[in-house]
Each structure stands twice: as C-alpha cells, then as structure tokens.
Amino acid sequence: EIWLTQSPATLSLSPGERATLSCWASQSVTSSYLAWYQQKPGQAPRLLIYGASSRATGIPDRFSGSGSGTDFTLTISRLEPEDFAVYYCQQYGGSPWTFGQGTKVGIK
C-alpha cells in the first residue's frame, strides 16, 4: 500500500497570494497516476488535477500540478476567495488507491 503524506496540514494565506501544497508518497507512484481534489464544507470532492499535471475539465489555469516519482506539488498561483478549501492528493496507480490526509487552505 502506498502512503501519501501531505504538507503542511494547514496553510493560512490571503486572497491573491500563491499557495504551494506538497504530497509525498512512500514509494514511487506508477506512471504519475497522482490526482488532486478540492473539497469545500458540505460538498463532495472535485477533481482538479490528474496524471500529476493535467487539469481536469473546467479547472482554472491558476491551478497547476507538478512532480513525479514520490514528490508532487499543487500550486495555486493567485488565491481567489472560492479557493479556500481542503485539498487532497490521491494515487490511483496501485491498489488500494490511497488519499493523503489533506491540506486545509484557510484565510489569513
């Protein structure tokens, strides 16, 4: 089983600032099968990034993903008010699929 560790647990930023979220895997993620999801309170998760760096349909270009192997990053270039949420990474390259524990991006 691949364990995913996200850092930091909480990020306090202001609108307009840049957010950098990290996700480390306990072993290499096959073919960069790494996704990022956004979850707002009371809502289901939403797919943002797949394949480590490809944006899902309808996702603004201020969201970008990078990385390979065991180290992955989600960057939000300029935070909009609607971006304050919890973000999860997920690997789907090996069963069981696993999620990181989440990073909460809160308003400073």
Added chain:
Amino acid sequence: VQLVQSGAEVKKPGESLKISCKGSGYSFNNYWIGWVRQMPGKGLEWMGIIYPGDSDTRYSPSFQGHVTISADKSISTAYLQWSSLKASDTGMYYCARQSGAGGYLYYPMDVWGKGTTVTVSS
C-alpha cells in the same frame, strides 16, 4: 453525467444496510465506480471499486470483509452494503466514477455523488 445517491440512514449497531448510487447520462456499464468514506471531520478513505460491466470488484484491505460492493447494470446502480454495522461505520459515503471508459483500472475519480450520511448509534 451524474451520480445520485440514496438518502441519509440512521441505524443501530448490528443492523444491516445497503446504500445505492445511480448513474445517468453516460454508459454506466463501461466505467468503474468507486466508494469513498469520510468519517466526521476526517479525510477521504478509498474503500473499493466495481466495474458494472462484469462486476469485477477490488477492495481496500482496510474494508475487505466488512463491506460488500455490488452493481446492477440493468438499472445503472451500484451498491455498498454492510451485514452488521458498527458505530465506527458512522460517516459520509461517496460514490464516484473513474474517468476512463473500458476495463482499464487506472483513472482518477471525475464525477462524484453528493454522498450518503450513515449514522450508527444505539
């Protein structure tokens, strides 16, 4: 394209339960459907997936033996069931479609249901 989940449930420990997830707007048989648990105030946990076309099912070791995932392709519906609930099963359960058509397993989850809240309490 949407997944519509069944309504909230309140059960007692030891009772059985089956919740559902109905797909529409796409070829239900050709996309893997997964289940994800979120305990109150906690993160996401992947439980397992099923391919409705042939009912091929995979489970997380953490949930194997405690839940059963099934599907009825004739009515485009996937199910998650428990034979004996525990208080620790309390949480929100999401179904989600894996994004690629066909039997290939390795896709992210692109369409999510709104979730079914399960409360288990004596």
